[in-house]
Amino acid sequence: MTFAIFLAITFIGTTIALLVRRWERVALVVGLVGLAAAFGAALAMDPEIRLDVGGAILATSPYLRLFLLLGTFTGLVLSLMAGAAGSRRDGPAVTLGTMGAAGLALALPDPRVAVLAITAGGMLGVLLTIVPTGGRVGAGVGLRDLRAVVVAGAMAIAATAWIGRDLEALVAQPVVFGLAYLAFALAVAIRFGTIPFHILVGRLTDAVPETGLPILIAWGPASLAIVGLAWVDASIAPLPVDVGPERAIVVGIAIASIVLATFAAWIQDDLEHVVGYSMVGDAGVVMLAFAALDPAAWTPGRTWILAFVVTRSAFAAWAAVVRDSFWTGSLSDLRGWAIRSPLLAVSLVVIVVASIGLPGFAAFDARSDLVDLAIDGPLQGLVLIATLAPMLYYGRLLVIGSRRLDVRSAPVVDWRPHWAQVDLTDLKGSVNRFYKANRSLGMTVASLVLAVAALLTSIGAFGGPEAAAGLPPVQTLPGESTN
Amino acid sequence: MNPALAAIAIAILAAAVGAVFVRDPRIAVLTLAIVLATTPFLADPIVPASGLAARVLGAVLATYLLWIPVRDGAFTTGGSRLGWPADAMVAGAAAVVGYVSHGLGAPAGGPDLASAVGFGLAALAIAPILTGRDVIRVGIGLSLLLQGALLVRVGLGGTPSTLEQLVIAGATAALGGAIAILAATARADGTAGFALADELPPRRRRATDVRPEPRPAHPVDERP
Numbered sequence: 247m248t249f250a251i252f253l254a255i256t257f258i259g260t261t262i263a264l265l266v267r268r269w270e271r272v273a274l275v276v277g278l279v280g281l282a283a284a285f286g287a288a289l290a291m292d293p294e295i296r297l298d299v300g301g302a303i304l305a306t307s308p309y310l311r312l313f314l315l316l317g318t319f320t321g322l323v324l325s326l327m328a329g330a331a332g333s334r335r336d337g338p339a340v341t342l343g344t345m346g347a348a349g350l351a352l353a354l355p356d357p358r359v360a361v362l363a364i365t366a367g368g369m370l371g372v373l374l375t376i377v378p379t380g381g382r383v384g385a386g387v388g389l390r391d392l393r394a395v396v397v398a399g400a401m402a403i404a405a406t407a408w409i410g411r412d413l414e415a416l417v418a419q420p421v422v423f424g425l426a427y428l429a430f431a432l433a434v435a436i437r438f439g440t441i442p443f444h445i446l447v448g449r450l451t452d453a454v455p456e457t458g459l460p461i462l463i464a465w466g467p468a469s470l471a472i473v474g475l476a477w478v479d480a481s482i483a484p485l486p487v488d489v490g491p492e493r494a495i496v497v498g499i500a501i502a503s504i505v506l507a508t509f510a511a512w513i514q515d516d517l518e519h520v521v522g523y524s525m526v527g528d529a530g531v532v533m534l535a536f537a538a539l540d541p542a543a544w545t546p547g548r549t550w551i552l553a554f555v556v557t558r559s560a561f562a563a564w565a566a567v568v569r570d571s572f573w574t575g576s577l578s579d580l581r582g583w584a585i586r587s588p589l590l591a592v593s594l595v596v597i598v599v600a601s602i603g604l605p606g607f608a609a610f611d612a613r614s615d616l617v618d619l620a621i622d623g624p625l626q627g628l629v630l631i632a633t634l635a636p637m638l639y640y641g642r643l644l645v646i647g648s649r650r651l652d653v654r655s656a657p658v659v660d661w662r663p664h665w666a667q668v669d670l671t672d673l674k675g676s677v678n679r680f681y682k683a684n685r686s687l688g689m690t691v692a693s694l695v696l697a698v699a700a701l702l703t704s705i706g707a708f709g710g711p712e713a714a715a716g717l718p719p720v721q722t723l724p725g726e727s728t729n
Numbered sequence: 730m731n732p733a734l735a736a737i738a739i740a741i742l743a744a745a746v747g748a749v750f751v752r753d754p755r756i757a758v759l760t761l762a763i764v765l766a767t768t769p770f771l772a773d774p775i776v777p778a779s780g781l782a783a784r785v786l787g788a789v790l791a792t793y794l795l796w797i798p799v800r801d802g803a804f805t806t807g808g809s810r811l812g813w814p815a816d817a818m819v820a821g822a823a824a825v826v827g828y829v830s831h832g833l834g835a836p837a838g839g840p841d842l843a844s845a846v847g848f849g850l851a852a853l854a855i856a857p858i859l860t861g862r863d864v865i866r867v868g869i870g871l872s873l874l875l876q877g878a879l880l881v882r883v884g885l886g887g888t889p890s891t892l893e894q895l896v897i898a899g900a901t902a903a904l905g906g907a908i909a910i911l912a913a914t915a916r917a918d919g920t921a922g923f924a925l926a927d928e929l930p931p932r933r934r935r936a937t938d939v940r941p942e943p944r945p946a947h948p949v950d951e952r953p
Contacts (some may be wrong), residue, residue: 365875
């Protein structure tokens with residue numbers, strides 16, 4: 247019942263927020279209230295429910311609950327920040343819809359339906375690409391995103407449909423299993439924008455505000471990756487079929503993404519592009535989980551996905567605060583940002599620790615395990631080192647932030663709290679003044695909250711590794727008992 | 730072969746060829762509506778009534794949303810550069826491939842005509858998706874691709890459950906809505922209709938990427 251309430255809140259909330267999108271503030275409030283209610287519903291959710299809906303089974307799990315909890319929480323914080331910064335009005339609705347679709351998909355044992363739900367949820371993302379001015383360019387970016395979502399969805403639908411039936415009388419060559427596996431892996435790669443599908447990410451970072459990037463590039467695709475991992479573990483990994491060439495392609499995509507996306511993030515001048523490519527680099531580690539083809543990759547793969555999406559959400563939030571505080575996202579214009587706003591510096595350091603990790607952290611160990619499982623030989627050590635390369639762009643950001651300012655007219659960042667005397671004859675004015683005076687501080691604190699959440703997730707403090715070790719909902723073929 | 734299913738299959742493919750070929754976006758949307766509304770009937774056994782109703786409603790909603798930006802007929806869409814006979818041949822050839830390879834190496838749970846039409850729709854979708862230069866044409870290609878994949882899934886795995894029908898209906902409507910909002914956004918910007926920008930502008934600094942003027946006095950200090 248609690249899960250049904252979550253789904254009802256997300257889908258009804260999304261519909262209402264989209265219906266009233268003409269009234270920007272109303273849509274924002276509806277979306278925020280919906281996200282808060284969805285977070286509450288996720289908190290109250292029974293992690294072991296089994297529902298029969300329309301001939302299909304919906305089953306919750308501790309991992310599903312944790313994914314939705316973290317998703318709605320980060321979505322709520324990012325939406326609040328977007329509202330404070332005056333970003334696109336559809337952010338909360340898109341977040342709500344994406345979380346609803348992810349919740350539905352992760353609860354479905356049948357990957358054919360799950361893939362479809364994620365594809366439908368991904369289509370909402372185009373709303374975030376519509377820019378206030380230059381609509382034709384925004385429409386072009388949105389169409390690219392929509393194309394990626396539908397093409398990836400079609401590939402995953404075809405792959406899951408081919409294997410999702412009784413194959414006892416199979417007469418096809420085993421290579422078909424490899425092609426199905428490759429189709430699903432490529433679908434996930436396309437959604438994440440991993441190399442060589444990274445052009446989409448570049449375009450999205452041009453059009454989508456920082457607070458919207460995690461939903462489009464991390465959370466939505468992550469749910470497809472989780473469904474894909476369950477499908478690979480159940481349908482491909484146990485088979486005595488040689489899928490070597492296909493696996494080599496997936497390994498290639500993973501390594502290229504880890505190395506080249508990190509390099510791209512390092513050399514970018516635009517903060518949004520740094521954020522976007524950092525997500526692509528981390529998604530490369532997710533692709534390693536697909537390449538492992540080993541049930542042992544199940545737990546670290548899902549653990550890494552949780553850490554990745556929360557950490558990258560925190561990084562995007564940090565970037566949003568930087569742009570809001572300094573009115574620029576150009577790194578060459580951001581000299582001395584850390585000196586101007588020490589809280590932001592603390593926030594980035596926490597994000598760095600969460601992202602890179604330390605031995606003993608759940609995310610660090612999960613990433614190392616995935617490299618071990620997916621890659622053999624001397625390349626293993628090189629890739630392991632490459633996964634630590636994000637230190638390059640983090641270091642660059644910190645170095646730029648600690649440089650002396652060369653322009654005296656640089657804006658003063660209001661990172662300290664301001665207390666105004668309350669005027670009882672003008673309460674509304676007092677509240678407005680207090681809000682304006684502390685808006686920057688509020689956004690910085692929100693960024694810090696997400697950074698701490700990312701650190702805790704990376705450590706494994708929310709029970710992520712235990713939840714990730716749980717088995718996926720059991721799929722039943724037509725005619726089998728669902729009980 | 731079930732003659733009713735065969736008639737539905739021919740109707741879907743003919744409508745899809747029309748949607749890809751025509752330059753008038755209103756006719757393109759209406760022919761696409763035929764595809765969306767008739768694909769649920771290409772199943773054996775037939776979809777339960779509740780699922781069927783959901784699918785048809787999803788198709789109607791998608792069509793309505795797509796109709797909004799094109800209804801005045803002020804702008805055209807790209808249409809096929811090859812002509813409808815070539816498109817029909819492509820669809821027909823792909824349908825034959827889908828028909829003879831039904832099951833793809835294992836016994837299938839659905840009708841062979843679903844696989845045939847699924848392959849036909851997917852083949853028709855390739856040109857608009859890869860070469861389309863306007864939102865409506867690419868959007869129609871995406872809709873055909875999604876319906877094609879769903880029909881292949883029906884051909885392989887049999888009639889979907891009611892919940893799956895609901896999700897398909899939602900995906901159909903969501904795709905229609907997404908294309909519609911992109912089309913409306915494109916035509917509201919300038920006079921080029923649904924055409925995409927010739928090329929995306931080079932990565933540029935945003936308008937706010939400049940040193941701002943010194944900010945006004947702090948709001949707290951403005952109080953009398």
